[in-house]
Amino acid sequence: MLSALANLSQVTELRRKILFTLAMFVVFRAGTHIPVPGVNASMIEQLFNSGNLLGLLDMFSGGALSKFSVFAMSITPYINASIILQLLKVVVPTLEQWGKEGVEGQIRYCSSWFHPGIGYGVWFKNGN
Numbered sequence: 001m002l003s004a005l006a007n008l009s010q011v012t013e014l015r016r017k018i019l020f021t022l023a024m025f026v027v028f029r030a031g032t033h034i035p036v037p038g039v040n041a042s043m044i045e046q047l048f049n050s051g052n053l054l055g056l057l058d059m060f061s062g063g064a065l066s067k068f069s070v071f072a073m074s075i076t077p078y079i080n081a082s083i084i085l086q087l088l089k090v091v092v093p094t095l096e097q098w099g100k101e102g103v104e105g106q107i108r109y110c111s112s113w114f115h116p117g118i119g120y121g122v123w124f125k126n127g128n
Helices: 004-009 010-029 041-048 053-060 077-090 093-100 103-111 114-125
Strands: none
Touching: 004 010, 041 053, 077 093, 077 114, 093 103
């Protein structure tokens, strides 16, 4: 096992990817401690600690929701936009055609998730 870990450190590309992933974990954990300005954090934390479904959601977000942090939404808008577009792929022929066009079509299809994700995030932020 130790020899496998030693070999892991010799592969530069894999080492870079692991270090990048660890750095993103650190950035996300640091961002969960930055509260949104103008919010009574103690009231929100009391709401999440009352033992209901919100506490479960807070557990999945790593405590970001109960702190009402800047990174509380995480990647939820992007995931929701991708699910909605996958469902629309059946209805909208252009999306289905992009999925079948190879690499270029896949790039167009995947980049089409970005704009709805931003729109959904803004809509979600405004409390709708």
